[in-house]
Amino acid sequence: MSPRYDLGPKPHLGYTESLIERVAERRCDPAWLAAQSAHSSARTYVIGGELIVLKNGGDIHDPLFTPNEARALAPLTETVFLGTMNGAARFGTGMTQASADALKARNDLFIIDLRSIAIQGLVAADHLPPLAEAKAMLHWHARHRFCSNCGATTDIVDGGWKRACPDCKGEHFPRTDPVVIMLAVRGDKGLLGRSGRFAASMWSCLAGFVEPGESVEDAVRRETLEEAGVRCGRVSYLFTQPWPFPMSLMIGCHAEALNDDIVMDTNELVGARWFTKAECAAMLMRNHPEGLTCPPPVAIAHHIIRTWVESERDPF
């Protein structure tokens, strides 16, 4: 039994609760897709590598372009069909990151990365899930224009949900990488780490890719042992989040730590230590005396840590 903290109303988990209807059964119907695209209600998100192209709206920007508006911006790469929202087709359209960078010169546009959009609330919240869908899909296309089976140039088909090889007839589908992200807990202490990429004050959950031949639970135990030398027993699943950097599925868990001593993998981390619930509560609420922080609510790590901080019972 460890203390419990009440941090107030639960914030929204970023990129989840999409209002898009994917209408997957129509992806193979080019005539239907063409009609959707030609309809006056059709809109597309425009993405250049890590950058999102927005119509400058002052505080809240508009991420939707008509297909003609998108074509007028710069040379485009792939277009993918995301689905419909309230009956209107939504697409994602790619350009090179250099093209998006060049558009920064235009005052009627606002060009920025998706992380900043999500954290600063620069578009209406409903746009975040389809932006995540579009960014993950377009990143995959940009890296998969050749057939991994024979090296030939592949064709985009099925509204962007498949690439087909004209030579070997291989079919290739968008990729999503499952990643475990976990808080190992031991009584009133939780294990956080720091990557060298983090801001100096930031501590977060450990994380790593699920490997072939591995369950989620085994991946949680392996990554915690590899990165921090902490063995884990029981694993408790919490929730998942699509994470389009570039195309992961984050699988959030608590894990039962079985030892205290930390042996940090210095190739992966620049810090790993135990924090009490009181410290984590302060870090989540951004009032820690030393200015230490945890990730913001847009990230699943915030919710994984917060669920433990707000819980009276041991997760296991």
Place this chain on the structure above:
Amino acid sequence: MSPRYDLGPKPHLGYTESLIERVAERRCDPAWLAAQSAHSSARTYVIGGELIVLKNGGDIHDPLFTPNEARALAPLTETVFLGTMNGAARFGTGMTQASADALKARNDLFIIDLRSIAIQGLVAADHLPPLAEAKAMLHWHARHRFCSNCGATTDIVDGGWKRACPDCKGEHFPRTDPVVIMLAVRGDKGLLGRSGRFAASMWSCLAGFVEPGESVEDAVRRETLEEAGVRCGRVSYLFTQPWPFPMSLMIGCHAEALNDDIVMDTNELVGARWFTKAECAAMLMRNHPEGLTCPPPVAIAHHIIRTWVESERDPF
């Protein structure tokens, strides 16, 4: 509140609880890997497409070959480092499926697919997780010998855990596809479906790939609606299983069905209907009066259905 059935001791979930230590930090150390491979305790699993090569042992076969024994079988393709078991290195080695087929002529070998090995218990149970790891990895290599970014031939590096492109310097990592597999339940009824690939008596959980920009919970709801016209509310995670056919991570869930009427997607399914707990109990125990069955314990669907059948409370 629906009735509860006790089906006896819980069976093992196939391909889980690997005894392999992956020793990921040594994958980038070619000298260490070479020494491991040269050690007298090193052994490899030999896989040709869908077929596994075993040493014929009568009832229980031996799936382990020394590296020299493997080389003597047929021309080999990739070799991947799986990890160590009790300190001894374990590898997976590929050959073409045609080569494995040709080995069926030898009486000292036994050549069969992994599903049959798992269902019939043809090797010691400890071998199933590393066989799954090796099969998923080798399938990925066989389909990824070319760079999806530029079309050049790639090199296998890091003990098989990466392919590197000498031209564009792209790096490619083994792929694992997250798949949701779920039982939608409504009181005393659970929703099962039949694919055209199934044996005529077999009914199982609905399933589908998690898509870019989608949480597990949203994927469960989307797939159940798409395949059977059943809307779902709450989703309850159960457990996961690596499933090397060819390289999926099965994410098992219960889902709260919100309507009764089924509208089946005839492109995906040849049957979809509600079964009571009593029927599912009989199907799991293979004593259904009409001979209907559910998948065997090696498959996660068995455990998803069984967990519900054996539960007294609603999962939500």
